[in-house]
Amino acid sequence: MSSTVTTAAVERTNYLNVDYSLKSWLLTTDHKRIAILYMLSITAMFFIGGAAATLIRLELLTPAGDLMSSDTYNKMFSIHGIVMVFFFLIPSIPATLGNFLVPMMIGAKDLAFPKINLASWYMYITGAGLMLYVIATGGVDTGWTFYPPFSSTYSNTHVIAAIIAIFIAGFSSIFTGFNFIVTIHRMRAPGMTWNRLPLFIWGHYATSVIMVLGTPVVAIALSLIALERAFHLGIFDPRMGGDPVLFQHLFWFYSHPAVYIMILPSMAVVSEVVSTFSRKRVFGYYAVALASVMIAVIGFLVWAHHMFVAGISPYAALVFSLLSYFVAVPSAIKVFNWTATMFKGSITLSTPMLYSMGFIGLFTMGGMTGLFVASLGVDVHVHDTYFIIAHFHYIMVGGAVMGYLSGIHFWWPKMTGRMYPEVWGKIAAGTIFLGFNLTFFPQFVLGYLGMPRRYHAYPEEFQVLNVMSTAGASILAVGYVLPLIYLMWSLRYGKVAEDNPYRATGLEWRTPSPPPTENFAETPIVTWDAYDYSSLPEEVPVAR
Amino acid sequence: MHDSAHVVEQPGLRHHFADMEQQRASATLGMWVFLVTEIMFFGGLFLAYLVYRSAHFGAFAIGSEHMDFWLGTINTVILLCSSLLVALSVHAVQVGKTKLCAVLLLIAALCGVGFLGVKGVEYYGHYQEGAVPGPYWHLDLPQGTDVQNVQMFFYIYFVMTGLHAIHVTIGIGLLAVIAWFAWKGRYSPAYHNPVHVSGLYWHFVDVVWIFLYPLLYLISAKKA
């Protein structure tokens, strides 16, 4: 059987083998190829950000600042933050899996604006290139938060260039967002009504709303910082009557919802994966879909919880603390519904499922510690300490990256036509889960003990926990390199994938792997609800 | 590219759309969503304006007195007229008068150029008066004036009108290109959505000015 399948699969024309020229890649308007371009670029950025993280953890092995100078250390965490947030996490799932899958899942031939989609990748590449230039020529030392007046007046690094890089990358994100919104509204196949949309689409819709509404605000805030440096404007400069806290408002108006840009697509992946490998409809489809939208909306009302000790009025602090608890409710709903989806399912613990279960566990812990920092009395103590570092890494690495890896494995056969190696996948999932917890759990304790973030040197009594954290980070690093190796290996040696290897229900599984350029031979007509496993053709026993 | 390779009878239809209506609705929605982004883009500056004006009303009123009321008003008239021309150009192409559409768009774009010209004259006036914060600041203000916050008014004024001027410039380019295509006969009553969508952008630029005009030029200095 295997040899005939192989031949048949290879001979079929698909989006990958339709044209091998470099030009056909660089000028492509095919959303699937753009997704691949994005995947390659963000993977490169991930490892650059990861290299900076490695150096940070190595420096923190000892209390003294001995591995590198203070300035170098400050640049390292700034580069780590900027690269990971703006050049990896924000585009991660939306620009790769989202680009690849949003049109396919709704039965469209492409996104609504294919050329703008390509333009968005070029903007991303321009921004990333500029950022690499910044890194290569001396870096930037403001942290990813760019707080004035340090960034606007005191730092003497490449702040303006870094801001331009982020600005350009931000517009690539806006382009992705409004492309998705229009596509989801206008390009659905006949019968693909809103209440039949896969939850992946709901998640990406909510994400896109945040991208479109939030990104311009951080763009203007950062532009003002650049203008203050270049032309000595005083809008945030206290020496000229400006208020530096105003920048923080503008910055967090985007940058808090940006956390949901990172986590909502991961939640979207997890909803697909948990349902597929439990062979059961997502428990409470409407609740999960609504929760995505609620997170996107309420996520915009909570930004000043990053500023409880920054000199805002106590009244505003109360308002924002209260609203912060509101946003925890839809997140809790999602976790409960995924758990309930597994109840009485028929569960296969394959690699994507392990990553997704890891996601639920780590996201739960990240979310629960979010309740600590939303609480005013506790936040005063833990703000700007390693408690915060641990908390948001649980969300953004434990959550967003686990979800990303889950999705990459899940749709790997669809994207490449090859299966990932299952055993290695499971080993990597376990390694990452273990390494992650060992890295970041000690940081909760460190933070509560009072170790401030962005510290190059620290008092001796914090060393044991820091050593544990660095040890965990080395395991984590191995865990991240593993998928890179075996996934590349699988491109050549992996088992040839069937069209629907997991017998999942989405439209993307009802077209060949890899799909043809036009996605579907003919526009599908949808007559079933999402995750309706009875809608699949009768299971034909396949000889293996 | 795959553009309209297999659908001959519908010029302008892209391959991935099912029909013209889907394409038209997509492009229109796309522009509206983009304009929402633009609202938030200007929103950051409106916030800065609101924060400082609510704290330093008097200084902002003094700053506003150094605006040229008449030039600001003339620019408002210019933009409102250009918006009318753009609206009429959509009508012209809808009824098949594509050459008229092109001419109207071109005049609207020229209005935009005129707007930028007047704005330039205003900026030069501020420079001469010494109202540019920084080394060239030598604005003649009565003793005891809250100079720092008058400067704050000018920071915000220059950033807001500067950003708006950038949008006007982009709009001029957009209208000129669309006018050129219209003149070449690319649009028809059946397919003219680019005219409509570019028009949306131009009207948005107008809407921003409608708010900037009273906020920057018409702050009453005379307190009750």
Add this chain to the structure above:
Amino acid sequence: MGESLPLWPARASSMAAQTDALVLFLVAVTGFFTLVIFILIFSFAMKYRKEKHPVAADILGSNVLEVTWSIIPFGIFMMMFVWGAIVYMQEVRPPANAMEIFVVGKQWMWKFQHQEGQREINQLHVPLGRDVMLTMISQDVIHDVFIPAFRVKRDVLPGRYTTLWFRAIKPGRYHLFCSQYCGTMHSGMIGEVVVMEPAAYQAWLAGGNAEGSLASTGQKLFQQLGCATCHRFDTQGRGPNLVGVYGKPVLLDDGRTVTADDNYIRESVLTPGAKVVAGFKPIMPSFNGTVNEEQLLSLVAYVKSISQPEQRQPASNRPAVPAPAPATPKGR
């Protein structure tokens, strides 16, 4: 300090026990729910393995459950919010009779000024059992005073005073960190809080090299800068009489009313035109660039001292304060 693997910070202020109680409550509640989720996922993954449970049940969802697991967490969250808010409101409201210490942060050191005149750098001596309020300002970028053992933290902003208060309950030496990233030596901008028995503190105060109280320094400055020319202690001055002004509402010439607090005094010295007192002309020149943050703080201390009731006066030379105005006003 000194333990090799501490797992809980010292509890050295009145705030610490309250914060810790709230944290332990949060740990208990969130720990319980996290455990429940973990156990459920793990046991479902085991119990409903495909091998054991080949056919999945067809369950769509349950509105009752959705409502339940929305409302119950929401109720718990509200408890967390209210408790956290109560603790926070105590943290942000300094007690009325707290003793005040001025803090000036700059890249990368802390300067502390006691009312009695002592100055110290990167070290802060405070008495045990006494409410202490820090009034803080930065000379350059944003800093942040963070004393983990006290569970208190507040950003130190340039251009505006912020405050923080605590009551130390345990003698000892505790870390003071700058916890808002402030540039190259951010991690070197650390200090030590020394909590002393009140008697030892008094001895320390007396042993210092103070040149008179902060208020008297401010008074001298008030004379030197010529402030007293216009701000006379009668109603004849060209500027408002400052006696008794501190903490009181002030009517401005544009009809607004402000409270004459530290920030208002500071603003009035630096940008006098911003909030002019009703009935006075905006003739005061700006002292921006003339006085530094420490001098400003001493002026604030002085203005404050001439508003305090007699019995709470520090042992300074109060009667000398209303200096007779010079016959011919000095021009500035």
Add this chain to the structure above:
Amino acid sequence: MSEHIVPRKTYYIVWALLMALMIITAALSRVPLGEWNTVIALAIATVKALLVLLFFMHLKYENYRITWVAVIGGFFWLFLLLGLTMTDYLTRGPSGLAGH
């Protein structure tokens, strides 16, 4: 369904209204009314913006509800940004913005 063709007359009337409102707002700004100056100026600006949105930008003739949702959503988010930030600035106390 295709686009609605708005008669030219509508455009002329809207334009005339816009010009009239502009003259009113410019004239009223010279009359000292205290706080009301701001309120009136912003109210007139809002009416003008609505006229442009509804007629010039064809919102009134829009076939799809989502366009309305987008426009209202955009302005609502702007309001959130301004409103929630002002909960801080309006409650900071009189000198919450004091600078050097």
